Amino acid sequence: MTFYVLQALNGLAYSMLLFLLAAGLSLIFGLMDVVNLAHGGFYMLGAYLGLSFVRWTGSFWVAVVLVPPLVAAGGFLLEWEFLRPLYRRTHLDQILLTFGFAFVISDVVRWLWGAEVQSLAAPPGLDRSIPMLGTLFPAYRLFVIALGGALALGLWLGLSRTRLGAIVRAGVANKEMTQAMGINIAAVFTGVFAFGTGLAGLAGVIAAPIQGVFPGVDFETLIVTLIVVVVGGLGTLTGSFWGSLLIGEAETFGKTLLPEAALVVIYLVMAAVLLVRPRGLFGGRTR
Amino acid sequence: MGAVLVTERLGRRFGGIVALRDVSLEIAPGERRAIIGPNGAGKTTLFNVISGELRPTSGEVRLGDHAVTGLPAHRIARLGLARTFQRNNLLLRLTALENVRLALQARTDDTRKVFTPVVRLTHLRDEARALLARMGLDGRDGVPARALSYGEQRQLEVALALAARPQVLLLDEPTSGMSPAETARMTALLSRLERDQTVVVIEHDMDVVFALADRITVLHLGEVLASGTPEAVRADARVQDIYLGAGTPEHP
Amino acid sequence: MTRAAWPAAAVVLALVPLGLSRYVTTTLTEILIYAIFAMSLDLLVGYTGLVSLGHAAFFGIAAYTVGLLSAHGATALALTLPAGVAAGAAAALLVGVFALRAAGVYFLMLTLAFAQMAFAVAHQWAGVTGGTNGLAGIARPAVPGLDLGPPVPFYYLVFILFVAAAWLLRRIAASPFGAALVGIRENEARMRAMGFDTFRLKLGAFVIAGAAAGLSGVLFAYYNGFVSPDVLYWTSSGQVLIMVLLGGAGTLAGPALGAGVVLVLQNLASSYTARWTLILGAAFILVVLAAPRGLVGLLTGRWARSS
Numbered sequence: 001m002t003f004y005v006l007q008a009l010n011g012l013a014y015s016m017l018l019f020l021l022a023a024g025l026s027l028i029f030g031l032m033d034v035v036n037l038a039h040g041g042f043y044m045l046g047a048y049l050g051l052s053f054v055r056w057t058g059s060f061w062v063a064v065v066l067v068p069p070l071v072a073a074g075g076f077l078l079e080w081e082f083l084r085p086l087y088r089r090t091h092l093d094q095i096l097l098t099f100g101f102a103f104v105i106s107d108v109v110r111w112l113w114g115a116e117v118q119s120l121a122a123p124p125g126l127d128r129s130i131p132m133l134g135t136l137f138p139a140y141r142l143f144v145i146a147l148g149g150a151l152a153l154g155l156w157l158g159l160s161r162t163r164l165g166a167i168v169r170a171g172v173a174n175k176e177m178t179q180a181m182g183i184n185i186a187a188v189f190t191g192v193f194a195f196g197t198g199l200a201g202l203a204g205v206i207a208a209p210i211q212g213v214f215p216g217v218d219f220e221t222l223i224v225t226l227i228v229v230v231v232g233g234l235g236t237l238t239g240s241f242w243g244s245l246l247i248g249e250a251e252t253f254g255k256t257l258l259p260e261a262a263l264v265v266i267y268l269v270m271a272a273v274l275l276v277r278p279r280g281l282f283g284g285r286t287r
Numbered sequence: 288m289g290a291v292l293v294t295e296r297l298g299r300r301f302g303g304i305v306a307l308r309d310v311s312l313e314i315a316p317g318e319r320r321a322i323i324g325p326n327g328a329g330k331t332t333l334f335n336v337i338s339g340e341l342r343p344t345s346g347e348v349r350l351g352d353h354a355v356t357g358l359p360a361h362r363i364a365r366l367g368l369a370r371t372f373q374r375n376n377l378l379l380r381l382t383a384l385e386n387v388r389l390a391l392q393a394r395t396d397d398t399r400k401v402f403t404p405v406v407r408l409t410h411l412r413d414e415a416r417a418l419l420a421r422m423g424l425d426g427r428d429g430v431p432a433r434a435l436s437y438g439e440q441r442q443l444e445v446a447l448a449l450a451a452r453p454q455v456l457l458l459d460e461p462t463s464g465m466s467p468a469e470t471a472r473m474t475a476l477l478s479r480l481e482r483d484q485t486v487v488v489i490e491h492d493m494d495v496v497f498a499l500a501d502r503i504t505v506l507h508l509g510e511v512l513a514s515g516t517p518e519a520v521r522a523d524a525r526v527q528d529i530y531l532g533a534g535t536p537e538h539p
Numbered sequence: 540m541t542r543a544a545w546p547a548a549a550v551v552l553a554l555v556p557l558g559l560s561r562y563v564t565t566t567l568t569e570i571l572i573y574a575i576f577a578m579s580l581d582l583l584v585g586y587t588g589l590v591s592l593g594h595a596a597f598f599g600i601a602a603y604t605v606g607l608l609s610a611h612g613a614t615a616l617a618l619t620l621p622a623g624v625a626a627g628a629a630a631a632l633l634v635g636v637f638a639l640r641a642a643g644v645y646f647l648m649l650t651l652a653f654a655q656m657a658f659a660v661a662h663q664w665a666g667v668t669g670g671t672n673g674l675a676g677i678a679r680p681a682v683p684g685l686d687l688g689p690p691v692p693f694y695y696l697v698f699i700l701f702v703a704a705a706w707l708l709r710r711i712a713a714s715p716f717g718a719a720l721v722g723i724r725e726n727e728a729r730m731r732a733m734g735f736d737t738f739r740l741k742l743g744a745f746v747i748a749g750a751a752a753g754l755s756g757v758l759f760a761y762y763n764g765f766v767s768p769d770v771l772y773w774t775s776s777g778q779v780l781i782m783v784l785l786g787g788a789g790t791l792a793g794p795a796l797g798a799g800v801v802l803v804l805q806n807l808a809s810s811y812t813a814r815w816t817l818i819l820g821a822a823f824i825l826v827v828l829a830a831p832r833g834l835v836g837l838l839t840g841r842w843a844r845s846s
Contacts, residue, residue, distance in 0.1 A: 230648055
């Protein structure tokens with residue numbers, strides 16, 4: 001029994017990280033109809049920058065505060081300089097552009113930080129284990145669960161209760177109408193893109209002590225995030241939340257219960273969901 | 288012989304919005320039926336549900352002997368139904384000829400041919416040319432659809448539907464945006480169609496309606512308000528109440 | 540592209556090994572292999588309008604098929620070639636059935652996901668696939684009466700298969716089936732309203748593309764002598780996609796040309812820097828921003844349509 005609870009908690013921590021990523025990706029898509037294929041790259045940037053900040057300042061918390069805005073700035077640049085000129089063209093062109101950036105970020109990271117696997121220790125205070133249920137559970141993971149939950153709540157409240165949130169929701173529902181009402185939709189695009197990217201960067205820093213820091217984490221993470229949004233449904237925060245939970249737990253339990261099949265468990269979950277709901281659990285109807 | 292197109296208590300909701308409610312129609316073979324009603328009455332939604340673009344949330348559709356409720360659009364098309372769209376829905380970068388040739392190809396088995404150059408299938412090309420000429424588009428074969436005038440594009444829309452030689456033809460505002468001359472030509476063409484084809488047309492232009500229709504169905508807020516001969520509908524007080532404005536002409 | 544271009548190119552390519560160096564011959568061999576790969580993707584991207592980000596999956600699965608058969612002593616080309624092509628086609632069928640049911644963006648993401656899954660399997664199922672080391676020691680295929688070891692005979696094998704693949708793909712593109720694919724690219728909803736079973740047509744295109752990619756994968760395995768998970772990595776799919784976009788989607792000749800340009804660039808760049816991925820990404824961005832119709836588009840000055 002204890003085993004399952006502990007695994008569920010592990011899965012929950014992983015799900016919270018996935019949620020940070022999926023929420024950003026899903027919001028960007030919901031508003032702009034663009035799947036940001038460089039999302040994993042920004043996650044990776046967050047992790048590596050976190051590493052460097054910790055080395056320079058000795059403080060994990062400084063990294064957590066400074067890295068996300070830095071990564072968000074990168075997202076801002078991408079959107080402002082490169083994506084904007086493509087708004088006259090198809091969404092496919094925009095997606096392909098982000099794909100090109102995925103290549104660039106991937107190699108730049110390798111260039112600047114090298115190709116070895118690196119690790120980041122949990123900050124002092126959280127680098128111990130808490131006794132619970134007759135065994136020990138890493139405090140850091142509890143922190144991740146708490147942080148993820150708080151952010152999920154914050155996002156939900158922000159979207160549903162604030163004026164800015166209302167603007168974003170309006171933009172997702174109907175861009176043209178929102179613009180006709182005097183809202184500078186281009187600014188909203190830039191803002192949401194930067195914000196979503198910043199979330200990915202935050203996820204990178206937070207995840208580093210758990211996942212490790214290595215080249216290739218960008219695409220591994222992107223794929224899992226894509227599976228989450230496909231399962232949950234693109235463009236919906238609710239979908240990202242439940243999708244993250246489902247995939248996070250499936251992956252965690254898969255790894256421990258069926259190690260040989262662990263690889264394909266989440267793909268099977270995705271295939272199963274798609275057979276029944278081609279647009280994901282919370283996506284719209286196809287007809 | 289039974290009705291060629293039947294809808295039974297057809298309903299369609301979009302979330303909280305009821306676009307169609309309890310729409311029951313029976314259209315006889317060879318009949319010319321006009322569907323009229325104010326904007327937002329649900330006319331195009333009705334077409335979308337019949338043709339398979341949308342699934343109804345309640346009710347049934349029958350095409351001849353086939354129950355087609357919920358079938359995908361291409362299956363219903365193959366069963367003998369063709370439609371045009373309210374807004375031009377063409378293959379814009381292809382030429383008028385290529386558009387019609389594809390429409391013709393759809394009802395043959397030619398698509399299975401993977402190794403024969405399509406240019407060698409001269410029967411398709413000749414039939415396409417003939418159809419374009421019939422629609423008043425001769426000489427425009429090689430013009431990309433997006434380079435055609437709006438009226439010509441509307442004509443091409445109808446050509447694509449006619450190419451299928453359908454049992455039932457659904458025309459969604461075929462003359463919208465056309466000049467009076469173009470409208471007259473389209474009306475003349477439609478009235479010349481053989482009676483082995485059944486025509487259901489959504490129209491706002493009452494001249495066209497009265498020139499073509501054997502029976503008229505009036506939709507309002509998703510429901511059938513009235514249905515009958517043109518005279519009966521014109522005399523219906525409820526119709527007069529809610530549906531003014533398309534300039535009902537005085538007919539002798 | 541004028542109709543004379545293809546036969547002229549074929550003649551030139553046929554004569555190259557007789558006059559030029561071994562280095563040129565082997566480089567051209569690689570180019571022709573990737574040209575087949577790129578043309579197969581063009582059928583999807585350029586003609587049907589299906590952008591797949593995971594096309595390397597079929598290439599890699601076929602290459603691994605050859606590696607495995609070779610490791611078990613099966614070297615007859617008459618066996619390995621159909622086996623690889625069939626493997627590519629079968630994988631495409633499986634992926635297509637899922638990915639094509641999904642609309643628009645989901646399709647893109649699913650192709651990426653499946654290719655990554657193939658990579659993960661190749662990477663970790665070490666007992667079968669050799670893991671990170673892959674499968675080495677793939678000898679040239681056995682064809683009765685021929686020694687395909689030296690570069691020139693092997694080049695001619697590749698050349699003949701390239702000509703055959705190009706001819707087949709061009710016929711398919713010019714057929715009513717090909718016209719229907721173009722119709723799907725232009726307006727799939729209207730095609731359905733006209734009565735086309737677009738799912739089945741797209742699946743057909745997907746399987747053909749997978750088979751052709753499989754062909755190139757087989758030849759690659761023999762050319763390279765070994766197969767590693769790298770062929771299945773996302774950068775591999777990205778590279779063939781840029782070959783298509785750079786050359787000019789929807790023309791078949793464009794992607795073949797694009798394959799040549801990209802590989803020559805790669806060879807040049809690799810002698811100066813290790814940052815090929817960065818250059819590739821930058822090229823990708825540049826093509827999307829500035830030259831969406833690719834080289835063929837630039838050369839002909841208009842959208843080279845496939846009809």
